[in-house]
Amino acid sequence: MRNPRLFAVFVVANLLLAAPPAWGSRFMLFSRVWGDAIVVTDMTPTGRALTPASPAKPVYFQGVSLGARLGTIAGDTMPDEKKFDDFVVKTLAKQGYLAAVPHVHEPTLFLVIQWGYITGWSNLLWFLGYDPNKDFLPDFLEIHPSWAEAVLDTARDPTYGIMITAFDFKSANTRHPIVCWQTRIGLSALGKSMAQALPVMMVAAGPTIGHETNTPVLSDADIPGRGRVELGELKVLGYEDTPAPAAAPPEKQK
DSSP, X not given: OOOOOOOOOOOOOOOOOSOOOSOGGGSOOOOSOOOEXXXXXXXXXXXXXXXXXXXSSOEEEEEEEOOSTTBOOTTOOOOOHHHHHHHHHHXXXXXXXXXXXXXXXXXSEEEEEXXXXXXXXXXXXXXXXXXXXXXXXXXXXXXXXXXXXXXXXXXXXXXXXXXXXXXXXXXXXXXXXXXEEEEEEEEEOTTOOHHHHHHHHHHHHXXXXXXXXXXXXXXXXXXXXXXXXXXXXXXXXXXXXXXXXXXXXXXXXX
């Protein structure tokens, strides 16, 4: 199990509780070749004790979007933050994470989302779920060639990242908020703009959000409306509008 450093700038606010409009077609979702988005979900013991979200058993949340807190680059085309936040809410809803309505559905999670442009070998290895202390073994690349090679290749170049951190709602506005899980999504920034890439990454990562992964997950971003999950020897190929869960661990609670 990994025990990465969790970081999230914490602010208490509501995250676009209104139902998002059907505007996804305004994004240029699919470029010539997108490749694999890399997704990792780290889970704490508190998170493992929760019932995973699904359309049949939704989990209600409030939260905040911090925008491009992870970094930007001059000259890049940025997404419209309001529209992208709406798109995030819509994507989360498909996975069973629904915005709480006061006096109707009480929230159990507080979600913090941030995104941006990530550089630096060590930063990217952590963000993409690669632990050199564990993974640099003599036979490692032979045992896990697909995701290990993809992570190392992606970490050589600047990468777009999305990070969603889930806190226990009751502890969220205290001095010691309790982390439940954190999902991080990475995609090579080469030949793309942030406005194009971020929606693609959310679609590709959908069924992995909030579901623990034991290794980084490769999700094919080249198939419109679909995703391919490859996790070690286990392969789940394809989903359309019926998301299936899949999911790695944040900082352990003391």
